[in-house]
Amino acid sequence: MKGSYIARAISRDGSARAFFEDSTAIVEHARQIHKASKTMTAALGRCLTAASVMGSMLKEEKGFVTLRLNGDGPCEGIVCVSDSGGNVRGCCGDAGVELPANEKGKLDVGGAIGKNGSIYVVRDTGKGEPYVGSAPLTNGEVAEDITGYFAQSEQTPTACALGVRIFPDGRCRAAGGMLLQLMPFADEQTSARLQNNVESLESISLMLAEGAGANEVFKAVFSGVPYEILEERPVEYRCACRREGYASALVSLGTGELEDMLSDGEPIEIICRFCGRRYEFSMPEIEELCRQAQERVKRYTQEGGQREPGSVD
Numbered sequence: 273m274k275g276s277y278i279a280r281a282i283s284r285d286g287s288a289r290a291f292f293e294d295s296t297a298i299v300e301h302a303r304q305i306h307k308a309s310k311t312m313t314a315a316l317g318r319c320l321t322a323a324s325v326m327g328s329m330l331k332e333e334k335g336f337v338t339l340r341l342n343g344d345g346p347c348e349g350i351v352c353v354s355d356s357g358g359n360v361r362g363c364c365g366d367a368g369v370e371l372p373a374n375e376k377g378k379l380d381v382g383g384a385i386g387k388n389g390s391i392y393v394v395r396d397t398g399k400g401e402p403y404v405g406s407a408p409l410t411n412g413e414v415a416e417d418i419t420g421y422f423a424q425s426e427q428t429p430t431a432c433a434l435g436v437r438i439f440p441d442g443r444c445r446a447a448g449g450m451l452l453q454l455m456p457f458a459d460e461q462t463s464a465r466l467q468n469n470v471e472s473l474e475s476i477s478l479m480l481a482e483g484a485g486a487n488e489v490f491k492a493v494f495s496g497v498p499y500e501i502l503e504e505r506p507v508e509y510r511c512a513c514r515r516e517g518y519a520s521a522l523v524s525l526g527t528g529e530l531e532d533m534l535s536d537g538e539p540i541e542i543i544c545r546f547c548g549r550r551y552e553f554s555m556p557e558i559e560e561l562c563r564q565a566q567e568r569v570k571r572y573t574q575e576g577g578q579r580e581p582g583s584v585d
């Protein structure tokens with residue numbers, strides 16, 4: 273399978289920018305990690321694609337974006353995290369949820385996510401406080417929720433198309449997305465033209481399944497509007513988990529919990545919910561972490577900290 277990639281284009285007058293991603297390989301990878309059902313491969317796939325595009329919109333190299341859809345549907349929420357290169361990971365409450373096709377005969381993503389709830393976006397630029405925005409879900413189908421989020425929380429007119437196509441055996445056949453944003457100075461004629469183009473855009477996943485890529489999609493999106501493609505770069509499903517990260521999370525649990533683990537007398541295994549990697553901590557290692565937690569309590573007491581030792585922010 274061809275690797276996933278993201279491409280960026282801008283109208284020649286600078287008033288509109290567009291992103292296109294072929295995320296087929298990312299979505300198929302996610303399906304395998306999470307053993308996702310067809311409906312959940314589509315749901316997770318749309319969210320992963322959107323998060324990846326939003327991550328790549330960051331200017332800060334060390335930044336990342338977290339996209340969370342908390343709906344009242346049976347999948348119990350989806351969360352995806354992308355770095356500024358568009359490399360993304362994601363997980364959900366229950367990847368096994370399968371629903372009958374919706375009234376349009378499509379995979380019922382809105383049913384799995386739920387139509388009531390919220391979309392949250394955390395943009396961490398790596399400098400200072402992260403930016404947190406949210407909006408109510410529009411319909412749980414993801415693309416409209418993203419559009420609604422940008423309109424409400426960031427006041428940016430945005431068009432978004434996301435699609436995932438699945439083979440009968442459940443594998444991902446094609447997945448991708450397009451996001452178009454208008455700058456505040458865009459003239460009416462250009463915006464009307466772009467809006468019209470987007471409305472008549474064929475389904476992204478169908479275009480991809482038929483072999484189209486960034487060139488064809490941008491050609492359709494910018495039809496009648498001069499534009500140029502700025503860059504195209506590979507993106508992948510990538511988890512940033514590290515053993516040290518889990519070790520410090522264990523220390524944060526505090527001495528009480530760690531002592532309980534020690535008295536259980538069993539090594540503990542932590543499975544990363546984004547990538548399925550397993551981390552085992554042996555008894556001597558837990559003892560060492562417990563010692564670190566005690567040190568931490570001591571430091572707090574000496575510093576006269578008010579905060580409960582070992583509390584997690």
Ligand SMILES: [Zn+2]
Nearest residue numbers: 511513544547
């Ligand atoms: Zn991981």
